[in-house]
Amino acid sequence: MKKILSLLFVLMATLSANAQFEEGKTYVGANLTGLDMNISGAEKFRLSAGASGGYFIMDNVLVMANLGIEKNGSDINRNVFSIGAGGRYYFVENGIFLGASANYTHVQKKFNDILPQVEAGYAFFINRSVTIEPAVYFQASFINADRDRFGLKVGIGINLETNKKDGCAFTMEY
Numbered sequence: 598m599k600k601i602l603s604l605l606f607v608l609m610a611t612l613s614a615n616a617q618f619e620e621g622k623t624y625v626g627a628n629l630t631g632l633d634m635n636i637s638g639a640e641k642f643r644l645s646a647g648a649s650g651g652y653f654i655m656d657n658v659l660v661m662a663n664l665g666i667e668k669n670g671s672d673i674n675r676n677v678f679s680i681g682a683g684g685r686y687y688f689v690e691n692g693i694f695l696g697a698s699a700n701y702t703h704v705q706k707k708f709n710d711i712l713p714q715v716e717a718g719y720a721f722f723i724n725r726s727v728t729i730e731p732a733v734y735f736q737a738s739f740i741n742a743d744r745d746r747f748g749l750k751v752g753i754g755i756n757l758e759t760n761k762k763d764g765c766a767f768t769m770e771y
Contacts, residue, residue: 617722617756618687624651624659626730628752643669645677647752651685659685663698678703683714692720692728710740720754728754 631644644667651661661684667677683698696716703709718732730752738744 618653618657620653620655622653623757624661624754626752626754628750630748630750643667657687663700694718694720708740710738710744712736712738726756730754
């Protein structure tokens with residue numbers, strides 16, 4: 598009985614995500630992290646928030662832009678602002694994704710850096726448009742190895758369908 602219920606749950610999760618990542622849809626998201634690990638151990642506290650927006654250029658392929666702000670408790674990087682671009686690939690429309698991005702960061706008059714990042718996560722659909730997106734990520738620094746980190750982040754995403762008849766208007770599906 599447990600096996601049958603598990604199979605039904607996986608089937609329902611896969612079917613509910615079907616056709617959500619189609620070409621022409623627009624994506625808007627936000628994320629929060631503070632559950633990461635700095636490889637060097639130089640930071641004591643870190644909380645960051647980000648916003649992203651993107652467009653599905655083809656089925657399952659999302660191109661996106663990112664903005665972020667980070668607050669730290671260390672002397673190395675007290676406040677960090679970032680802007681970047683990246684993309685995601687969603688596997689067989691079941692919600693599992695792999696992503697890569699590069700973010701330009703500015704740290705309070707100290708230095709600027711470019712941080713490439715890779716991530717893997719799952720887009721769990723609450724309804725036809727809204728997702729909860731937990732992900733694990735690794736971020737590296739070209740300049741300072743103390744800024745290398747891996748961690749967990751939780752986000753929320755909204756998939757908007759572009760109304761092609763009216764040009765740039767958006768509609769949400771329920």
